Amino acid sequence: MAESIVLLGLISKRAELSGLIDRYRKQINQLELEIACLDTTIELFSPGYDTQSIKPKRYRRKNTFFKVGESGKxxxxxLRKAGKPLNTSEIAKIIMNEKGFDQVFEKPLKATVLTTLRNYHKKGMVEVIGRDRNTSCIWALVP
Structure with missing residues (x-):
């Protein structure tokens, strides 16, 4: 009996995934058709335009940890409360504790924190003052 339950579960999962593949193939076919129509329209407005040179737009996953602008805040x-420079991991762990995030989110949260810090570094709002033993950046607010 246990084998048949497991087997039924596996068959059900396979059927589900096959259905998703079929659905996404149909969506891809529809999108390719729409691109072909757009290419034809572009050709009408600008004969000879190389539509193959148009780079695809990158889609990023939505950040589920913070609302817009909240990560920087x-x-x-x-960094203000610490009163001293901190590395990326320390900042992420403090935010995890304050927001009550589970430990499983440490790695993606750390990546979000690092991306935010890099963006603010480019804007001159934070600075890298060194690296720790793990070669993680040590960050400080720009005075």
Whole structure:
């Protein structure tokens, strides 16, 4: 009996995944048709335009940890309260504790914190003052 339950579960999962593949193939076919129509329209407005040179737009996953602008505010608050430079992991762990995030989110949250810090570094709002033993950047607020 246990084998048949397991087997039924596996068959059900396979059927589900096959259905998803079929659905996404149909969506891809529809999108390719729409691109072909757009290419034809572009050709009408600009004969000879190389539509193959148009780079695809990158889609990023939505950040589920913070609302828009909230990550920077949280990071600045952590650095201000600490009163000393911190590395990326320390900042992420403090935010995890303050927001009550589970430990499983440490790696993606750390990546989000690092991306936010890099963006603010480009804007001159935070600075890298060194690296720790793990070669993680040590960040400080720009005075």
């Amino acid at each position: 949280e990071i600045f608050d952590v």
